[in-house]
Amino acid sequence: MSVPWGETRLVQGNEAVAYGALAAGIGFFAGYPITPSTEIAEVLARYMPIMGKKWIQMEDEIASISALIGARIAGCKSMTATSGPGFSLMQEGFGYACMTEVPLVLVNVMRGGPSTGLPTQVSQGDVMQARWGTHGDHPVIALAPAGVKECFELTIRAFNLSEIFRTPVILLPDEILGHMRERMTFPEEEEVEVVEMPVPDVPVEWYEHYHDSANNVSPMATFGSGYRFHVTGLMHDAQGFPTRKKEEVNAKMARLKQKITRRLKELEDVRMHNMEDCSVVVFAYGSVYRSALAAQAILKKRKKKIGIFRPVTLWPFPDRTVKENLDSKDVIIVPELNQGQMIHEVERMTKDTVRVIPLHRVDGYEITPEQIVDAVMEVI
């Protein structure tokens, strides 16, 4: 039962996310129904009770992410799935998880916004919200899959990164990926690497819930394990008690940032295609990346070369890799299912001499390969 290890079959993107969660060892799911993410909750509602794992439909999205945090502190790996309006409600709990360094996975299957927007149609309108949606300065890890198999793989990676960095991780598929079906082969169980956060082994009186270890991430005890500790969303010291002392506040804020910025290499995941001897590059992520690949094939027949640069990890943004690979190009086309969000990051990391051209679509439909081809033909 559960993950169809080793099988090849037709799988929906949302279903693949659910299987990915099971493969990663999810112990607790809480959610609230919302299109186009609901299938994730439905698949898990079927399998998790069979496996003795905890699943609950809460009264809203705020409650869902709150329950997730409680469950993780009590020892269960946790995930929720939502879409735009629910993602907005979850910002409160997401910030709490950042502040209290609680690992969890938040899946936002992006649909058209703002507000209730286009519930059944695609968008990439939440990538900046993923980065800056909750108040205050905070680290964020966000991953964007571009296919059904990646929905499975990146859900596992999201869990693993959340455990490694002791922080919430956002998975950002979109409506197309969530609802499309593709043939995929599941790996064998032993091929999947699952990371568990280390638990403390110090005597209880020495335990610090936010100990500043070498890599800025300390082992986390859970409620009921014999280590009694305090968790608060207020600014806190290494033990977790509220503080306003400036040196302790600065230490906490620095550590929150550094635990991500010092290990960018582990987080970075960039795919590049034909980047050599081309002057035009398409920068694309998520489902738009698929259109970019198709556009590249069409252009190849016309003897036109373009490169493709795709960040899989959207946040932290791959600053250096973008600079190294895109700074020397003439034109970068950035197709996005929004009015221009990641394009600002691309512009930030490239010289003024590089032309960065936006290609937007916000009517709820995909950016077609032809649209990208047309945009390329105008500049090539």
Added chain:
Amino acid sequence: MPARIPYEYKYLRAKKSFPHVWCPGCGIGIVMGSIIRAVDAMQWDLDDIVMVSGIGCTSRMPVYVDFNTLHTTHGRSLAFGTGVKMANPRLNVMSVMGDGDALAIGGNHIIHAARRNVDITVIIVNNNNYGMTGGQFSPTTPIGAKTATTPYGMIEPEFDVCKLLEGAGAVFVARGTVYHVTELDNLIIKAFRKKGFSVVEVLSPCPTNFGRANRLGGPVEMMKLLKENTVNTTQVKKLNQKDLEGKVVRGIFVDRNIPSYDERYEALCEKAGKMAEEGK
């Protein structure tokens, strides 16, 4: 001065987190004392106790007690607590909250936690206003009362906390005050013993804000009001309608046995497991 240190002290994080934030004359410390005595009576292992809270004066309580403590966002303590209890049903979970935290911003969460019958003991310290932010009106501010945001008097009717949660499905509902401390100790013990969603509403003075705004006097006068304005469930039977006017009733209003959410969930897992085995 007492000849020995009271046993309650061993439950406090005395070295780390004092002095506390509560004003002179506040009743929340008395509630904390009652909770500690009730915990002591239950003989629970401290490692197995979780105290969850939201935001507000009452919600600062977890930092002072030496349990597993979780101080969350405003109104959400029962949502966090639901996650804790589901993840580890062995833990004894309690939630402490103020009237605003429980019934305004947390109103949705509390009715659903009660409906699910999650096995959590909820202690609602009702001081009729938001103390931490300076005395604004809450869902339990009486009609006509003055607060920082009702300078001309409150026009919204108040919640009856106990009736609300009885209607929502709580299996144990009681009301006490910080004047009637022994009674409160016993109510909390009974709530702890109850499997399922149990509630104790505690009437408590806020002399700094509500008392001052409504000219109710200092801490002593406000304590006297709790004595004079409340009657217990036995006294109620002896009093006529006229004498009962303006009185608040203390005591146990609901005590019923309904399977708790974790018991039901465990049964669900068994059923699902069997169905899967049979290939349905």
